[in-house]
Amino acid sequence: MLLPSLKIGNLIAKVPVIQGGMGVGVSLSSLAAAVANEGGIGIISGVQNGFREADFRTNNLMANLRAMRKEIQRARELSPKGIIGINIMTAATQYKELVEEAVKEKIDIIIAGAGLPKDLPKYVKGTNTKAVPVVSSGKAAKIIAKLWIRNYDYLPDAIVVEGPEAGGHLGFSSEEVKNPNRPKIMDLLKDVLKEIMPFETQYSKKIPVIVAGGVFSGKDIREYIKNGASGVQMSTRFVATEECDASIEFKEAYVNAKDEDVMIVHSPVGMPGRAIRTPFSEQMENERMPIKTCYNCLTPCEPKAAPYCISDALINAVKGHIEKGLVFCGSNVSKIDEIITVKELFSRIKKEAKEVE
Numbered sequence: 559m560l561l562p563s564l565k566i567g568n569l570i571a572k573v574p575v576i577q578g579g580m581g582v583g584v585s586l587s588s589l590a591a592a593v594a595n596e597g598g599i600g601i602i603s604g605v606q607n608g609f610r611e612a613d614f615r616t617n618n619l620m621a622n623l624r625a626m627r628k629e630i631q632r633a634r635e636l637s638p639k640g641i642i643g644i645n646i647m648t649a650a651t652q653y654k655e656l657v658e659e660a661v662k663e664k665i666d667i668i669i670a671g672a673g674l675p676k677d678l679p680k681y682v683k684g685t686n687t688k689a690v691p692v693v694s695s696g697k698a699a700k701i702i703a704k705l706w707i708r709n710y711d712y713l714p715d716a717i718v719v720e721g722p723e724a725g726g727h728l729g730f731s732s733e734e735v736k737n738p739n740r741p742k743i744m745d746l747l748k749d750v751l752k753e754i755m756p757f758e759t760q761y762s763k764k765i766p767v768i769v770a771g772g773v774f775s776g777k778d779i780r781e782y783i784k785n786g787a788s789g790v791q792m793s794t795r796f797v798a799t800e801e802c803d804a805s806i807e808f809k810e811a812y813v814n815a816k817d818e819d820v821m822i823v824h825s826p827v828g829m830p831g832r833a834i835r836t837p838f839s840e841q842m843e844n845e846r847m848p849i850k851t852c853y854n855c856l857t858p859c860e861p862k863a864a865p866y867c868i869s870d871a872l873i874n875a876v877k878g879h880i881e882k883g884l885v886f887c888g889s890n891v892s893k894i895d896e897i898i899t900v901k902e903l904f905s906r907i908k909k910e911a912k913e914v915e
Contacts, residue, residue, distance in 0.1 A: 561779060561911050564599070566688050566716045566766055569666055571640050571789070572597030573904065574779065576718075576768060578793030579669060580726070580886070581605030581644025582872040583794070584804045587632035592801035592900035594633070594640025601669060602629050604646035604656050606855060609873045614723060619652055620855050623659050630663045643667030643690075648675045649827055657681045663688035669718060671729070672829070675687035676705055679712035688715035692770070694729030695719075696749030703757045703765075713757060716766040718791055719743070719750045722887040723772025725793065725832045732830040735822055743771055744785060744848050751786045761766065774890040776910030798897045805878035808885065811836075815891045826864035827857070834885040838874070842866045844885075 564574035577593040579585055581603030581771050590600030607629060608621030626644070633642045644665050646656050649672040660668055661681050671692030678689045689706075691714055693699045697849055699717055706712045721743030722730045734740050747769055754765050766788030773779065773790040782790055796802060797812050811834050817881070819835045823843065833839050847866040855869055868884065875883025898906075 574789030576791040579603040583876040586803040587629040594637040596904040648673035679710035692718040696753035718768045721771035725886040749777040776907040807878035900903035
């Protein structure tokens with residue numbers, strides 16, 4: 559057995575790889591469907607994905623819901639037999655509406671991070687949609703499992719444990735992320751496995767644990783699975799693919815990035831993130847950039863005090879205006895040196911896993 563399948567309830571992915579949700583607009587239907595067609599689990603980002611809609615600035619919620627429906631339906635058309643999920647940030651002010659709409663569209667999986675999704679089972683219970691929280695510690699995994707059991711009689715269908723090597727919003731302090739002795743994902747994995755084991759025993763249910771943050775190669779996947787993980791979530795490598803929904807300029811920023819180009823930035827909601835150095839990211843560290851249009855997209859973002867608008871920064875980047883944008887990335891971005899197809903990427907991952915033997 560080279561790479562085992564990943565089972566989340568009745569869903570079976572032939573390759574134990576979940577493609578991480580990347581927003582704004584980096585992972586939409588094109589990338590998610592391509593991943594699903596290769597036997598992985600494709601994830602659409604649920605962050606401000608209505609940015610191309612004509613009424614995005616004037617009717618933000620409706621634009622986002624409409625665009626999300628389009629992306630889910632298109633992914634289904636491109637991958638009718640594949641597993642398609644969506645990543646929705648708990649910190650999003652539209653969290654409830656986005657989750658309800660995704661369930662209505664019969665999405666296979668909802669992955670929810672950037673805070674603990676305390677009420678996610680309320681929306682998925684009784685449906686075929688799987689609920690998967692993102693945690694950064696065994697303690698958080700235990701808290702969410704206890705909450706869901708007590709309030710909804712529902713255990714997580716899987717758990718993503720994300721370490722500080724990831725991009726985007728991280729569940730660690732800036733000090734932890736910048737510390738060379740920051741938490742290791744292997745230790746976090748073991749911590750989560752230990753904390754959820756009593757729940758698995760008591761309720762006779764397997765809770766797959768997915769490792770995320772710094773996962774790069776087939777060798778990494780084999781190592782994590784050997785230590786108890788059921789699969790991995792990978793993001794960075796999927797950006798440098800032809801099917802990725804971001805602009806070519808965004809992808810080239812990944813290809814050209816060196817170690818020294820990666821920096822830790824701060825979100826307006828206080829969470830640290832890892833990003834590629836751009837004129838914008840350097841400017842935002844040193845001065846406040848007044849917000850012209852507030853989308854009221856994140857809690858607790860206060861536009862009068864926020865240093866910049868993260869939505870506009872991410873939209874600029876995904877459209878190719880890198881110098882005016884924020885380009886989130888994982889810690890291994892400097893290892894990327896070319897743009898390939900998703901099919902070729904899966905082929906390489908399997909080859910890398912095989913070379914471990």
